[in-house]
Amino acid sequence: MADGVVLPDDRPGAGGDRGLIYPFPTPPGVGEAVEVAPGVLWLRLPLPMVLDHINVYALEDGDGWTLVDTGLNTPDSIAAWEAALAGPLGGRPVTRVICTHMHPDHIGLASWLCERFAAPLLMSRLEYVTARMLIADTGLPAPEDGTVFYRAAGWDEEQIAGYRKHFGGFGKAVRPLPTAFTRLSEGDVLTIGDGSWRVVIGEGHSPEHACLWREADGVLLAGDQILPRISSIVAVWPTEPAADPLGDWLVSLERLKTVFADDTLVLPSHGKPFRGVQTRLDALIRGHQVGLQRLLRTLAVPSRAVDVFGALFARTIGKGLLGMATGESLAHLNYLVRDGRAQVARDADGVDWWTTTSSSET
Numbered sequence: 001m002a003d004g005v006v007l008p009d010d011r012p013g014a015g016g017d018r019g020l021i022y023p024f025p026t027p028p029g030v031g032e033a034v035e036v037a038p039g040v041l042w043l044r045l046p047l048p049m050v051l052d053h054i055n056v057y058a059l060e061d062g063d064g065w066t067l068v069d070t071g072l073n074t075p076d077s078i079a080a081w082e083a084a085l086a087g088p089l090g091g092r093p094v095t096r097v098i099c100t101h102m103h104p105d106h107i108g109l110a111s112w113l114c115e116r117f118a119a120p121l122l123m124s125r126l127e128y129v130t131a132r133m134l135i136a137d138t139g140l141p142a143p144e145d146g147t148v149f150y151r152a153a154g155w156d157e158e159q160i161a162g163y164r165k166h167f168g169g170f171g172k173a174v175r176p177l178p179t180a181f182t183r184l185s186e187g188d189v190l191t192i193g194d195g196s197w198r199v200v201i202g203e204g205h206s207p208e209h210a211c212l213w214r215e216a217d218g219v220l221l222a223g224d225q226i227l228p229r230i231s232s233i234v235a236v237w238p239t240e241p242a243a244d245p246l247g248d249w250l251v252s253l254e255r256l257k258t259v260f261a262d263d264t265l266v267l268p269s270h271g272k273p274f275r276g277v278q279t280r281l282d283a284l285i286r287g288h289q290v291g292l293q294r295l296l297r298t299l300a301v302p303s304r305a306v307d308v309f310g311a312l313f314a315r316t317i318g319k320g321l322l323g324m325a326t327g328e329s330l331a332h333l334n335y336l337v338r339d340g341r342a343q344v345a346r347d348a349d350g351v352d353w354w355t356t357t358s359s360s361e362t
Contacts, residue, residue: 204249
């Protein structure tokens, strides 16, 4: 599993943020907060990467706060939390810590906050268990299954050596999670302050991503399930090489279209709060559909996973994005195999070659 969580929204047809309305154009500075809905504060924490921030949210909860997502385990994130806790959060205690999913920028400081305030951690089961598994890989040698996986995708020996060198990096920006948690499941309703928040589960970007929806006034804490401008990564990783996360993702997006009205206020983990969720869901679905059609045309000639980046991304994939781009490409290739429109064969060197089937439609 990679540390990165999103790729630029550069798929042909992805639509960017056209048609979206941003009611809060100025994001909060470090240690500041913006009230975006009654009892809901928007805060930002720094990230040391191209995607330079994560949005976290504080929900008024009686005399304290329920926090949603935590940032990375870095000195900058801790300093930002210290400023926020003493400043806009008024020194009031944290009553609960909710993590939408298990990526490091969302869970990195969960245990720091939970331990500091003796607060429980709330997550979905698959997200919690997956995070515990990946944190346990810290410091271990890279497994041979991973080498086989990336060689099959078309990586050369230098790139595979880089995988071995950086394996186990997930836990470096994440404190060990609390050893107990409270499970979030689809349809659960949490009472937070005077409001009721319904858990809405999404799949594809992560195993069991939990969004929180306050139906009474149409406020959605969307995590990475629905982002403006950029696309959440949907990728295959060595732990489950035959997975179909793109199928899960598209099913989830179609389902969410039946749940949320277009005037829902979406509070995402990256970017700015926006309205126009139906428009954005349509754009995300369309972007993948266009990418799949371009991919089918590319597969008229047998190709490795690393050969199809041009069909899916309108930019050069450098070293820093190689793992994510490979995982995204494999997600689209596995989807086409499940759909009967592509097939794959492994050669004597352990490299997979993908091509269309006779039933594929271009």
